[in-house]
Amino acid sequence: MKKVLIIEDEESIRSFLTINFKMQNFIVIEAGSGEEGLNKARVENPDIIILDVMLPGMNGFQVCDQLRNEFPNLGIIMSTAKGQDLDKIKGLECGADDYVVKPFNPLELILRARSLLRRMNDQEELVRGDLLKSGPFVLEVFSQKVFKHKEEISLTPKEYDLIKLFMENPGRAFSRNELLDIVWGYDFVGDTKIVDVNIRRLRIKIEDDVANSYYIETVWGTGYRWRKD
Structure with missing residues (x-):
């Protein structure tokens, strides 16, 4: 229970x-x-x-x-x-x-x-031992930990889901509705503002310069994408 x-x-x-x-x-x-x-x-x-x-x-x-x-x-x-x-x-x-x-x-x-x-x-239920790497970032799938330059970044579950999705799909542009469906689920009842709020929080934690985001790129009129190495 x-x-x-x-x-x-x-x-x-x-x-x-x-x-x-x-x-x-x-x-x-x-x-x-x-x-x-x-x-x-x-x-x-x-x-x-x-x-x-x-x-x-x-x-x-x-x-x-x-x-x-x-x-x-x-x-x-x-x-x-x-x-x-x-x-x-x-x-x-x-x-x-x-x-x-x-x-x-x-x-x-x-x-x-x-x-x-x-x-x-x-x-x-994710499988032990899987690693995702992109630039200075390493994501441990089993432990659900993310590191930048070997220093762990404290993330909420939604922030983790977002960065994992991005790192799995570098260079792919996701619309806000796609991110809402994938990360929050098809049964989520809400609007896309929740996506922008979580992207902003994630940027604060991972970007060197939040005002000029490098890793999470804004795709104007669409949504966001992870910079491809």
Whole structure:
């Protein structure tokens, strides 16, 4: 059984989600604040976290940033207020894998959680020993680690998926919709802004000069491609 941690300060929403996740055979841990959520994440080691943006004390963005630093492979879905597009973008920049907009159908949230878990499990089944090399980068498929000049780069699951796809297909231009389908999955319900946000985060981590990206090239009117050696 998979374990989900729900970090939500509104008890009625938290209880409602707990009931629904338990009905779908999840082990559910609850937290009513960001600080409590961080402590329970460290103790309970959940597979996935449902994280509200508006929390007392530490807000959801701060919690997400801390979680991603401590647990780079953890699945994080953030819940945002209706119409707050900036919250969605900021959450993705903090390292969230997905987001839902309140009010949401609990079944949709559970489907998103299962989809994210499937993608995470697929990554864990990669074959030991495979290496991808491109310029100063080495990607270890089994360990899912990426190195630049022999120094490891800390990546989120989505950032890893993106750079792996690029390194496997140097010189090929991918449209935003293609990247959305391949990395986030055909069942992902969202728009292509999530692609641009993750590309920007990835560039910050791998480029020598983010303003003049060398390795991840922008293909104007299409999307992105990895520079071919």
